[in-house]
Amino acid sequence: DVVLTQTxxxxxxxxxxxxxxxxxxxxxxLDSDGDTYLNWLLQRPGQSPQLLIYSVSNLESGVxxxxxxxxxxxxxxxKISGVEAExxxxxxxxxxxxxPFTFGSGTKLEIK
Amino acid sequence: xxxxxxxxAALVKPGASVKLSCKASGYTFTDYYIxxxxxxxxxxxxxxxxxxxxxxxxxxxxxxxxxATLTVDKSTNTAYMExxxxxxxxxxxxxxxxxxxxxxxxxxxxxx
Numbered sequence: 001d002v003v004l005t006q007t008x009x010x011x012x013x014x015x016x017x018x019x020x021x022x023x024x025x026x027x028x029x030l031d032s033d034g035d036t037y038l039n040w041l042l043q044r045p046g047q048s049p050q051l052l053i054y055s056v057s058n059l060e061s062g063v064x065x066x067x068x069x070x071x072x073x074x075x076x077x078x079k080i081s082g083v084e085a086e087x088x089x090x091x092x093x094x095x096x097x098x099x100p101f102t103f104g105s106g107t108k109l110e111i112k
Numbered sequence: 113x114x115x116x117x118x119x120x121a122a123l124v125k126p127g128a129s130v131k132l133s134c135k136a137s138g139y140t141f142t143d144y145y146i147x148x149x150x151x152x153x154x155x156x157x158x159x160x161x162x163x164x165x166x167x168x169x170x171x172x173x174x175x176x177x178x179x180a181t182l183t184v185d186k187s188t189n190t191a192y193m194e195x196x197x198x199x200x201x202x203x204x205x206x207x208x209x210x211x212x213x214x215x216x217x218x219x220x221x222x223x224x
Binding site for chain 2: 039048049050051054060092094096099100101102103104105106
């Protein structure tokens with residue numbers, strides 16, 4: 001199974017600060033169809049996960065553009081440019097290139 | 113808008129089975145695979161498998177092959193997941209999702 005390693009496990013940020021989360025894959029997530037199925041999710045406290053970014057860098061509809069994704073093959077990054085209070089929660093990367101699909105262990109974002 | 117409405121929380125005895133439902137609305141039911149995801153308390157996410165609502169084709173995580181059975185009823189736009197031979201390890205919150213949208217989750221507690 002593909003292992004996704006997320007760092008850091010926890011992140012503490014002030015409002016307005018920019019932060020990045022890393023997700024490294026144990027194998028390339030480039031699919032034979034040319035797409036890379038690496039998504040980023042946010043799970044706010046007490047809520048279901050929600051999709052933020054799909055296929056590395058595509059912003060899901062309705063998601064603020066302070067969120068951005070980048071990377072390729074095995075190294076991926078989620079950046080929040082100017083953290084807001086509503087961004088607190090646990091961020092997960094998820095790969096859907098290789099079955100079984102797998103998730104990272106999560107990065108908990110706390111607001112100082 | 114898209115909505116995935118899951119059945120209510122379940123308390124079940126060890127060794128029993130439980131069937132969870134996920135009623136979809138706001139989109140064409142057969143257009144998207146429905147995935148099921150497990151989240152044990154305070155932990156990360158595990159992909160159980162998906163079902164193609166159009167064909168009924170399923171793809172399971174090997175870990176859950178003898179545990180979960182995915183089905184759909186196209187007449188009611190509802191997906192189901194049956195969990196069998198329940199143990200305490202199956203106590204968790206289970207989500208249905210089409211990846212861009214997630215159900216609210218259902219908590220399953222296995223206890224005598």
